[in-house]
Amino acid sequence: MKLLEHVLDRRIRDIASLSTNKCGFVARCATTDAIHASRLLIEKHREKQKTLHIAFLDFEKAFDRVPHELIWYASRKHALSEELVEWVRILQARPRSQVQAPVGTSTEFPITVGFHQGSALSPLFILVMNAVTRGLQKLTPWTLLYADDVMIAGGGKFELGWQTQAWGD
Secondary structure (H helix, E strand, C coil), rough: HHHHHHHHHHHHHCCCCCCCCCEEEEEEEEEHHHHHHHHHHHHHHHHCCCCCCEEEEEECHHHCCCCCHHHHHHHHHCCHHHHHHHHHHHCCCCCCEEEEEEEEEECEEEEECCCCCCCCHHHHHHHHHHHCCCCCCCCCCCCEECCCCCEEEECCCHHHHHHHHHHHC
């Protein structure tokens, strides 16, 4: 199962194009890249003595709460073939999990939303974030996305307030 998930993940990454301001689950773009880009933005504004307002948004437990229908929508939005979408759907169909604790292992329970933790297809979350937020994204470094976290920047309080509200909606 894991091997098939890895093969599908590789094919999806070859097809799907992501916005350039996306880090996390993206090859050659790590946490340090997002930190470096935001620090550069701050330093440039300080040098020019320009005002800069930044907000950090965390979509709490977004990874665990994504409806499966949204995964299929995002996959199609990124021009994945119906065959690939169907394979992902099969692998995501009726996933079950258990919790191991010092006192024992729980009974199996179904996972009805989100991505199965540990699945090689978990990075599909970036397709969802990219599809859902595409209309709100500004060019790098004004908007930086890392998994389910977002940094938005603006030159004024009003602009940042508007952007923050748009992301919240």
